[in-house]
Amino acid sequence: MTNPTAAILIIGNEVLSGRTQDANVNFIAKRLGDIGVTLAEVRIIPDVESMIIEAIQALSTRYDQVFTTGGIGATHDDITAASIAKAFNRQLHTNAEAVKILQTYYLERLNETRLKMAMVPEDSILIKNPVSAAPGFQIENVYCLAGIPAVMQAMFDVIIPTLKIGQTFHAITVKSHILENDIAEPLAEIQNTHTTVEIGSYPSFLSPGKWGVSLVVRGTDPDMINHAVAAICKTIQSQGHDYVIE
């Protein structure tokens, strides 16, 4: 069984300008791993209509599920809903259910500006926002979430039960002070004989002249992971080095 695939599209200028360190990719990536979805690509683009349309069309065609964050508020730079409506050739319309949600939350403070947050592409399914009411929406295989991490995370946990899922990914990390280049050849051989797992080699720079390596074995079959990990440990040991399994 092949796991379903997904892409993330981060929409907004704040990550590209360097003002904000993105936190949404890592949260969604971990959640997708837990439910057995392969995160195949991430794009970060500015609030520019043509770029949103192009990215949505490319990613929604290529992957099973697409998650967007950002641009669904009520200020002038929030153009995600309108752009995604265009990407799918749908009208942007006022969703009656969303209006009710906003009325209940904002009461007499609901005004023309805030009503913009009830405008979604036709045929959308609303995504509940447990933090600040204004909903996200799903259209086709694209899930549009808020950009603020606390709100995005709450929305993501709402949609999890509705997502296509696969076999959970597991990962075991073998850490050692061996230099990765000293085991590159046997490591390639272990990868070649364990094709259903993915073996990553990540050197880390500890201090000047001092290096370590993290060898990460990831996949959906725990037996195969354990088998590959045992082979890696044996290789490190045969070269007279210690290791730690995490």
Next chain:
Amino acid sequence: MTNPTAAILIIGNEVLSGRTQDANVNFIAKRLGDIGVTLAEVRIIPDVESMIIEAIQALSTRYDQVFTTGGIGATHDDITAASIAKAFNRQLHTNAEAVKILQTYYLERLNETRLKMAMVPEDSILIKNPVSAAPGFQIENVYCLAGIPAVMQAMFDVIIPTLKIGQTFHAITVKSHILENDIAEPLAEIQNTHTTVEIGSYPSFLSPGKWGVSLVVRGTDPDMINHAVAAICKTIQSQGHDYVIE
């Protein structure tokens, strides 16, 4: 004068699997802002040859400069140099200058595996690695850097003097406890009358029921930024709220 544009391509499975929180985008984004380069797009893709080729061809055609991180080591999952050679229809060859660098650094520890790090696309210019010797490379308008943040950062500072630059970006942030939706309309008007700056509105969720907003005015013309900031402050004040300028 329009500033030159750039894209970042993060190559590697560790960010997509959720194992690693990317730190390279934020570092490069800030540096590009300082030298007046507009970061227009970021993509994060796995170590898959076809995806690297496609992304390099798309981004190098569209933007003035492309920066890649990751996949230039000597283990089996390091396929950046070979993939980028294919993207530009060049041979992957052993660079004599790179061999010398590796010989000087590794001495008798230089072996067949480590020599893989001297293989770059033909017509590449090497990028010095002040941390761990193995060089990056530039081919056409694509700069290929290491994935480890400490190494990538040192390499990036090496190439800065060679990059196309523009007018430095400046940004001023106005912070207030006003709700962004309460000034959405005048804010849109201020954006419309200050088209050479980019005004971003970023609500932040402080605690349940307590919100703040950061209004970021960014651009290359300090006078226009100050003018827009003054208009924003006046709007906030007229609604009886305080603000802080950062």
